[in-house]
Amino acid sequence: MRFFLELRKLIFLALFIYLIIKLVIFSGLPTDYMIQITLYSFIIVLSSLGLNVIYGFTGQFSLGHAAFYGIGAYTSAYLSKVLEIESYYGLIPVIFLAGIFTAFIAYIIGGPILRLKDDFLAIATLGFGILVRVILDNSDRISEVLGGSRGFVGINKITNLELSFFITVFFIIITKNLIDSRFGLFWRAIKNDELAASSIGVNTFIAKLIAFIYGCFLAGIAGGLYAHLYTFLHPSNFDILKSIDFLIIVIIGGMGSISGTIIAGLFWVFFIEGLRIILPSEILEYRWVLIPIILILIMMIRPYGLMVKKEGY
Amino acid sequence: MNLLELKNVSKYFGGIKAVNNLSFIVKKGEILSIIGPNGAGKTTVFNLISGFYIPNEGKIFFNSQDITGFKSHKLSRLGIGRTFQNLRLFKNLTVLENVIVAFLSKHEYGIIDSVFRTRKYAEITKKAKESARGFLDFFGLLNKEHFYAGNLPYGEQRKLELARALATEPKILLIDEPAAGMNLTEINDLMETLKKIRNTFDITILLIEHQMELVMNISERIIVMDFGEKIAEGTPKEIKSNPKVIEAYLGAL
Amino acid sequence: MEILIYLTQQFINGIQLGAVYALIALGYTMVYGVLRMINFAHGDIFMLGAFISYYGITKFNLPFPILILSTSLLTAVIAILIEKIAYKPLRNAPKISLLITAVGVSLFLEYTLSLNAFFTPNYIGFPRPFEIRSYDIGMFSINNIHLIIFSVTIISLALLYLLIYKSKYGIAMRAASHDLEITRLMGIRTDNIISFTFGIGGALAGIGGLLYSMAYPQINVFMGIMPGIKSFIAAVLGGIGIIHGAVLGGFIIGISEVFVSAFLSSTYRDGVIFIILFIFLLFRPNGIFGKNIEKV
Numbered sequence: 114m115r116f117f118l119e120l121r122k123l124i125f126l127a128l129f130i131y132l133i134i135k136l137v138i139f140s141g142l143p144t145d146y147m148i149q150i151t152l153y154s155f156i157i158v159l160s161s162l163g164l165n166v167i168y169g170f171t172g173q174f175s176l177g178h179a180a181f182y183g184i185g186a187y188t189s190a191y192l193s194k195v196l197e198i199e200s201y202y203g204l205i206p207v208i209f210l211a212g213i214f215t216a217f218i219a220y221i222i223g224g225p226i227l228r229l230k231d232d233f234l235a236i237a238t239l240g241f242g243i244l245v246r247v248i249l250d251n252s253d254r255i256s257e258v259l260g261g262s263r264g265f266v267g268i269n270k271i272t273n274l275e276l277s278f279f280i281t282v283f284f285i286i287i288t289k290n291l292i293d294s295r296f297g298l299f300w301r302a303i304k305n306d307e308l309a310a311s312s313i314g315v316n317t318f319i320a321k322l323i324a325f326i327y328g329c330f331l332a333g334i335a336g337g338l339y340a341h342l343y344t345f346l347h348p349s350n351f352d353i354l355k356s357i358d359f360l361i362i363v364i365i366g367g368m369g370s371i372s373g374t375i376i377a378g379l380f381w382v383f384f385i386e387g388l389r390i391i392l393p394s395e396i397l398e399y400r401w402v403l404i405p406i407i408l409i410l411i412m413m414i415r416p417y418g419l420m421v422k423k424e425g426y
Numbered sequence: 427m428n429l430l431e432l433k434n435v436s437k438y439f440g441g442i443k444a445v446n447n448l449s450f451i452v453k454k455g456e457i458l459s460i461i462g463p464n465g466a467g468k469t470t471v472f473n474l475i476s477g478f479y480i481p482n483e484g485k486i487f488f489n490s491q492d493i494t495g496f497k498s499h500k501l502s503r504l505g506i507g508r509t510f511q512n513l514r515l516f517k518n519l520t521v522l523e524n525v526i527v528a529f530l531s532k533h534e535y536g537i538i539d540s541v542f543r544t545r546k547y548a549e550i551t552k553k554a555k556e557s558a559r560g561f562l563d564f565f566g567l568l569n570k571e572h573f574y575a576g577n578l579p580y581g582e583q584r585k586l587e588l589a590r591a592l593a594t595e596p597k598i599l600l601i602d603e604p605a606a607g608m609n610l611t612e613i614n615d616l617m618e619t620l621k622k623i624r625n626t627f628d629i630t631i632l633l634i635e636h637q638m639e640l641v642m643n644i645s646e647r648i649i650v651m652d653f654g655e656k657i658a659e660g661t662p663k664e665i666k667s668n669p670k671v672i673e674a675y676l677g678a679l
Numbered sequence: 680m681e682i683l684i685y686l687t688q689q690f691i692n693g694i695q696l697g698a699v700y701a702l703i704a705l706g707y708t709m710v711y712g713v714l715r716m717i718n719f720a721h722g723d724i725f726m727l728g729a730f731i732s733y734y735g736i737t738k739f740n741l742p743f744p745i746l747i748l749s750t751s752l753l754t755a756v757i758a759i760l761i762e763k764i765a766y767k768p769l770r771n772a773p774k775i776s777l778l779i780t781a782v783g784v785s786l787f788l789e790y791t792l793s794l795n796a797f798f799t800p801n802y803i804g805f806p807r808p809f810e811i812r813s814y815d816i817g818m819f820s821i822n823n824i825h826l827i828i829f830s831v832t833i834i835s836l837a838l839l840y841l842l843i844y845k846s847k848y849g850i851a852m853r854a855a856s857h858d859l860e861i862t863r864l865m866g867i868r869t870d871n872i873i874s875f876t877f878g879i880g881g882a883l884a885g886i887g888g889l890l891y892s893m894a895y896p897q898i899n900v901f902m903g904i905m906p907g908i909k910s911f912i913a914a915v916l917g918g919i920g921i922i923h924g925a926v927l928g929g930f931i932i933g934i935s936e937v938f939v940s941a942f943l944s945s946t947y948r949d950g951v952i953f954i955i956l957f958i959f960l961l962f963r964p965n966g967i968f969g970k971n972i973e974k975v
Contacts, residue, residue, distance in 0.1 A: 119543060174775050225961050231774045232717045236911065237960055240953035243908070247950035287541050294540030294547065295530035302516045302527045309514035312476060313594050314502035314531035323537070357782060364779065401790035408783040412776045413768050 120286055127282040134274065149342065150386045152274060155281040156338045158378035161362040162288055162371065163331030168360070169368035170292060171324040172304030173227065174235045177242035178359045181329040183249060183351025185215045185336025187259065190268045190346060194258055204271045208280075208337035215333025216326045223325040227318065242353055249348035264347035265340075272342035280338065284331055289371055291327065300324050301369065361408060428490075429454040429598055429630050430475065435484030437470055437654075444470040446654040447484070452598065452632055457624060459633040459641045461665075462651035463674065468634045469511055471651075472600050475632075476508045477501045489597070503532060507596030509587045511603045511634075517576030521567055521586055524575050525558035528593035561589040564626070565619070581612055585619070592623070598630040599623070605637040613640055620644055642666070650674070684818045689941045690934065695825055695894055697933025698832040702887035703910035704917070704925035705839065706758075706880025712856030712920035713876045716774065719781035720761060722907015723788040724881050728754045728888025729805070729898045730798060736806050743808050747831065750889050751882035758881025759874045767870075785904075792900040805896040828890045835886055836926065839879065843922065848875045856920055905949065909936070912956045918966030927967065931955075 138148055164178045189204075189211035198204055226237040253261030260266060291297055299320040302310040311317045340346055358381070366377030388400060430452040437445040445467045452458050460468050473479045475486060477498035485494045488504060496504075516524050533554065539547040562568045565585040570578065575586060584604060591599055604620070605613050617640055624631055635641045641648065642662045650658040650665060652674045658665060665671055703725050710718045732750045735741045741749065765784050769777050793800040813822045843849035848871075855862040855872045863869045891906065892898050913932040917924025932952060939948040959966065 174778070225957070229960060229964070232778050233915075233960065233964070235775070235778055236717065236908075236915070237957065239908065240912075240956050244950050244953045247947065251946050290541050290543060291537070295527075295535065295550075296537065296540055298519075298523060298527050298530060301519055301523075305516035305518055306514045308478070308498075309510070309516065310527070311498045312478075312502060312508055312510075312514075313528040313590060314499050315527065316497075316499045357786070360779070398790075398794055401786060402794070405783040405785075405787035405790070409765055409780050409787070412772070412780045412783070 123286060123289075127279075131274075131278055134278070138274065148274075150382060152272060152277040152342055153339070153386075154379050154382035155277040156272075156335045156342065157359075157362070157382050158375050159281045159284055159338070160332045160335035161359050161366070161374050161378045162285065163328035163335070164359045165328075165363045165366070165368065165371070165374045166288060166291075166300070166324050166331070167328035169363050169370070169374070170297065170304065171300040171321055173321055173325060174231065175238040175325075175328075176235050176353065176356050176360070177238035177240075177245070178328075178332055179351045179353070179355035180242040180245035181215050181219060181332040182336040182339070182355065182359075183245060183346075183348070184218055185211045185333025186340040186346050186351070187249065187252070187265065187336075188214045188333070189337030190265055190340040191256070191258060193269060193271070193341065194267075199269055199271065201271050201273060201276050204276065204337075204341060208334055208341075211337040212330045212333040215336070216330040219326045219329035220322070223322050223329075227321045227325060239353060239356075242351075242356055246348050246352050249351065252348075260346075262348060264345060266345055268340050268344040268346070270341060270344050272338050277338050277342070280334065284334065285371065285375065288331070292371065296320065296323060304369070361404070364408070364411060427454045428452070429488070430632070431487040432471075432475075433485045433487070435471075435474060435481045435486060437467075437474055437479055438482050443654050445474065445481075448651075448654070448656055449484075450649055450656060450659065452630060455624075455628070455630055456646045457620070457631045457633060457644055459635055459645040459648045460651060461635065461638075461641055461648060462657075466651040467654040468651055469602060470654075472508060472602055472632075472634065475501075475600060476506055499531070502594050502596075505595070505597035506600070507591040507594050507598070508600035509584075509591050509602055509604065511606065513583050513587055515575040515583055515587055515590070517574065519575055520571065521562065521573050521575055521578065522555070522558055522571035524586055524590050525561050525593045526554045528590045529554045529557050532594060558593060561593050564592075564622075565589050580607060584608075584616075588619070588623070592627060592629075596629065598632060600632045600634075602634045603636065604633070605635055605640055608637075613637055616640070617644055680818075685941075688819045689937050691819070691821060691825060693934030693937035694930060695828050695933070696937055697930035698828055699887045699891045699894070699929075700906065700910045700913050700933045701926045701929025702832060702835060702883045702890070703906060704913040704929045705922065706877075706884050707911045708914040708917070708919055708922060708925040709852070709856075709876045709880050711914065713852060713859060713873060714766075714777075716766070716777045717781065717911065718766075718877075718880075719778060719907075720784040720788060721758075721880065721884060722903035722905075722910070723785050724754050724758050724761075724884040724903070725888040725891070725906060725910075726792075726898075726900060726903030727757060727788070728885030729892040729902065730792070730888075730900075731885065732889040732892065733803065733805055733898060736808055743827075746808065747886060747889060751885045754885025754888070755878040755882040758877040758884070762873060762877040767873075789900050789904075798900055800900060802897045802899045805892040805898050807893055807896060824893050828894060831886065831890060835883060839883070839922075842879065848872065852876055909949075909952055912952060915956065916959055916966055918969030921966065921968045924966055924968040 134151065137143060160178070160182050164175065167173050167175050189208050192207045192210060193204060196207065198207055222241055226234060229237055250262045252259035299310065299315050302315060303317050303320055307317050362377045362381050363374060365381070366373030385400070428451050433449050435445060435448045436443060448471065460471060462468055470479065474481055477496050477500070480495050485492055487493065488506065493501060493504065516527065519527070533550050535546050535550050559568060559571065562571055565588065567582060567586060567589065570582070575583065578586060604616055608616060620631065621644065623629060633645065645662055648660065648662055648665045649656055650671045657674055658668045658671045660668065703721065706721050707718060710716065728750050731753050732746055735746045735749060761784055765780055766777060769780055792798050809823060811822050811824060813820045843853065851862065851867050851872050852875060855869060859869055909932050910929060913928030914925045915928070916931055917926070917928030935955065936948045936952060939951045
């Protein structure tokens with residue numbers, strides 16, 4: 114009860130935004146493509162939020178976030194295919210299970226690699242990303258359904274506005290609550306000074322592991338939504354470039370800022386997809402020339418991220 | 427009663443013996459200082475007691491329990507608190523948050539409590555704020571609770587670090603060079619603060635310090651280290667007149 | 680007997696690939712030694728080496744020794760410029776900002792060169808500067824590409840050894856990798872040492888790019904990513920910051936990769952390399968030659 118009372122403002126705001134989107138869609142103005150992009154942008158926000166918990170709040174750099182996003186996508190698509198899920202209420206437990214499975218993988222590999230720091234952690238997570246890519250490329254040897262390097266085809270299109278919007282909002286609220294709790298405080302303390310945190314009794318390893326598992330859980334949930342929105346999965350959708358996408362969103366939004374990640378995630382998807390609509394394809398390929406320059410400039414001018422400053426308190 | 431005991435503790439780095447066969451006892455309730463020239467191994471002793479290093483040889487006992495090899499967060503929970511020579515505050519957390527973290531590491535609630543903001547969450551959060559404000563009040567930092575810790579002047583950062591260490595409710599507090607970078611007025615102020623801490627919180631203090639006036643004035647006993655070994659131990663009076671100490675350390679002044 | 684010949688043949692191929700990884704790994708390890716940064720764009724210098732020599736061969740028809748010299752010179756200059764433009768402004772920034780910048784540089788190079796105005800994202804056939812000739816030695820065969828790769832690598836390593844252990848700059852570089860700050864306080868121009876380090880690393884990676892393209896004659900703007908990452912892993916394996924460690928690591932990675940491809944499947948080779956990395960990071964994070972040092 115307290116949960117709803119304290120957060121009633123946020124919940125009303127979310128309902129209000131939902132109604133507006135619903136009305137706009139109902140008016141028939143946006144094309145199917147635009148609706149799909151809108152749903153996709155919520156999914157990207159959700160997954161980026163996961164990386165922000167890991168990197169932005171706790172300071173544990175990961176270059177393998179897309180791998181967890183991919184694990185969630187493949188797991189949920191496999192489950193829904195095997196269980197012949199066609200309805201959104203059937204999909205909710207499937208996506209939840211996929212999230213749990215992703216979290217479990219994060220727990221297995223987080224144990225050893227979270228003992229590493231900074232750039233060594235970066236290389237280890239990057240390595241994990243490539244390992245997952247190799248496994249996905251060979252996944253048809255595990256089960257024919259997964260499709261290997263040909264891709265996973267014929268997933269039911271179930272993700273709708275309600276699912277992607279409300280699941281994302283729900284986890285934004287959960288994340289905010291976690292950040293405000295003692296765990297969030299431990300995370301931020303660890304990012305500031307891990308040694309000092311352990312000197313005042315914080316079990317820094319467990320705290321980092323919780324952040325990592327939770328962040329990857331969000332990526333897994335987002336992957337599940339993605340799979341049932343686009344109905345086709347390919348290993349190349351979850352490689353290092355995708356991880357860098359998430360990283361850029363966290364950096365632009367400001368490390369350790371929930372609202373920043375939301376805004377940056379939405380902006381990023383509409384920016385990238387918007388360019389695709391506006392620009393002719395010859396110019397479109399300049400995107401990835403421009404993006405790294407922006408990234409480098411941000412690092413030079415604001416090494417801690419664009420919209421960075423405090424959250425809550 | 428012995429609160430802390432080091433028995434024949436040694437710590438090597440490569441070929442260098444940073445601490446060599448060191449034994450001493452800290453009695454409950456006393457203020458014991460460790461002095462010695464730079465590089466004598468004093469901070470290494472702190473790092474050994476607080477679990478950042480594991481001794482190569484020897485054992486450490488706390489409240490008669492063998493704590494050799496314990497992790498630092500566990501030692502903190504057992505009641506060993508410390509500060510650092512080069513201040514290690516959480517600079518991007520507020521002053522209040524710095525102290526709350528310390529309180530919350532001992533007062534637990536689970537993830538479910540956090541996610542759903544249960545009654546337990548609310549109660550402990552309230553208690554944490556009250557307790558943290560109490561410590562800030564003690565050090566005169568209450569009016570700055572919303573400042574970022576990194577924005578405090580140096581002297582107040584020192585105080586905040588003490589407040590944070592005390593919020594873990596330690597039985598023994600290891601304080602590493604609190605007077606470093608302070609002028610005489612600030613040192614006198616610090617002396618009063620340290621005495622007040624001991625009396626208010628009924629705590630044992632182990633102090634590393636270079637500032638002789640402070641050490642001689644405040645300590646009940648003093649241990650002198652040089653090249654990783656204990657070369658003398660005694661009351662301030664005894665230490666002042668010990669020829670070995672004068673040669674190794676005080677003579678240099 | 681059959682299997683023995685096959686093994687020896689694969690071993691030769693492994694050493695060939697390992698030589699290239701060793702050349703790239705040296706750049707990673709030297710830069711890490713001095714700046715404590717992972718120069719993520721180093722693999723792209725390798726790629727540039729391949730493209731520069733492609734033009735050296737097709738447009739200018741350069742003789743092989745000149746081709747090596749000009750390629751290594753150009754990649755050295757590019758590596759130095761990248762450091763001056765992108766990394767130097769971040770000398771005091773958090774470590775991860777530097778890594779992200781390096782990732783940015785890497786993406787920038789790859790995607791700029793993949794534009795249709797430049798090289799396009801497609802594979803280009805790399806013209807070998809000579810005809811392949813195979814020599815049968817007993818039961819197995821070796822070709823002139825193998826021999827050239829081995830000899831160029833050995834000559835490069837010998838020159839590197841002289842440069843690092845005998846030249847003034849090399850000695851200063853090794854001092855800097857102990858402690859950059861103290862080296863600076865001793866009155867040595869650290870900016871010059873850093874440029875020197877990037878230059879040497881860039882030249883070696885450029886040579887690596889040329890040799891690699893001779894052995895695997897298909898080049899592409901993204902070709903530097905995986906060899907780059909694997910060479911970094913090689914540097915970690917040998918103990919990052921340790922010169923001979925990088926060379927040994929390069930050979931270990933190269934040989935393991937060839938053997939995994941030969942006996943398991945080429946699709947698993949990247950996975951196996953990363954499993955080796957994980958094992959090392961867990962049990963011997965300082966590498967084969969690294970010392971374990973505790974720090975607070």
